[in-house]
Amino acid sequence: MTEEIIIAGFGGQGVLSMGKIMAYSAVMQDMEVSWMPSYGPEMRGGTANVTVIISSERISSPIIRHFDTGIILNQQSLDKFENAIKPGGVLIYDGNGITRHPERKDISIYRVDAAEEAARMNSSKTFNMVVLGGFIKVRPIIKLENVIKGLKKSLPERYHSLIPMNEKALIRGEEIITVVHKA
């Protein structure tokens, strides 16, 4: 099993940390992972993206151009990565601020309005966990319990009191994700 994922959005949305938690969760399941961030000029005040590869085997190239799953959190990233998803793959996006919605028919498209939901929950910082909850619902390669373990491992201890809030956000993400189109 190999899952090649791109997560892309604005800097500050928690794109890189979502990828990190995803990677930690997979480590908890004894899988191989790689987490390759964009660290270039685009990161400084623009879009941020990270490639996460989760596999039961040794991972070859950490840098790839085609993905099984795209988690897309702004219009620029949608424009850039919609066509990078492999036929039959999955696109998850947040509708917030999207003016041109995804159009491909050969991939499955899901929508998770995480920004809106996190605002409603009064915890805009758990936005990325709502998205991650949506991801684990439609691509159950990592288990919720391992995401919690991953959170514990990746967060410094002084932030562990925030874990229940994040768990709530993850569960909410699982609940609110909707199918737009199934390939």
Next chain:
Amino acid sequence: MERELRLMKGNEAIAEAAIRAGVDGYFGYPITPQSEILEYLMEANPAETTGMIVLQAESEIAAINMVYGGAGCGKKVMTSSSSPGISLKQEGISYIAGAELPCLIVNVVRGGPGLGTIQPAQSDYFQSVKGGGHGDYHLIVLAPASVQEMADFVELSFDLAFKYRNPVLILSDGAIGQMMEKVYLKPQKPRATEFPDWATTGKSASRERNIITSLDLDPEGQEEFNHKLQAKYAEISKNEVRFEEFQCEDAEYLFVAYGTSARVCQKSVQIAREQGITAGLLRPVTLFPFPSVRINELAGKIKGILSVEMSSGQMVEDVLLAVNGKVQVKHFGRMGGIVTTPEEVVEKLKSFFIGG
């Protein structure tokens, strides 16, 4: 003892491995994409645990000369930088090689020339294996292809550096420095309390004083010293060649690639084989000494070699020397901070050797 599992960036892995290997001192200056090495060490503050000194020098040149001084005292010392900073260090590196001192230098390569870009590249190969500074010297050059190897090669580097009294360079790149993977960390080793007999640790009455220098104004003496150095490099070339083979047994076509490009080519091997092209990969782990003998052996059994490197074609010169005309050798690689894709590599292989 149980090894500890962590998810780390390559840069962080080097820093943590340095603490655990019992390194005495790190001297550095920040530059992207390797600043996490210095940042991690500053945060970890090993002065309080192992006593390891971590110091941000006023410049790269100061840092390498602090390494020169520490190494002269027989201490395990290191520095790290990225391409433009490594250029600045070259004078000190040549002196350290000339004074036959052990140390570790880490280069997390970015695209050049000049200030270039902060994205990954492999265009410092010549600088690393063919000189860099002045004079007839070689560094031992290790090329990690994973975060695990970033960690493992720290201790290996010091073993080799002290064994041969020679500086060792870890030649990495921005991709391996910045990416996170699983890494198993070794338990903490104590710092050394005894030092080699050549080290300047304070002269006792019972022995001659130790002199650390790279200067000998007598050309006869200097030539003799150069012969000694060359004999050492020959010994290193005989003993320390390291490489990894990936599906080479039945390969008709061979990729030769190190570091990030080797990871890319591993995927290229899979893609090529799905298309019915039996490709294999030889990954040099040491770039000096280079696995020339093994490449020459394989050259007799295959139809073509594609050397893949994120450069205009530097390592390919060593591949050509190794192959010595036995089989056709081509180079492919993107430049300026663009990482070659596995698909591009397969397309190039086809267009060079198969036609299509």
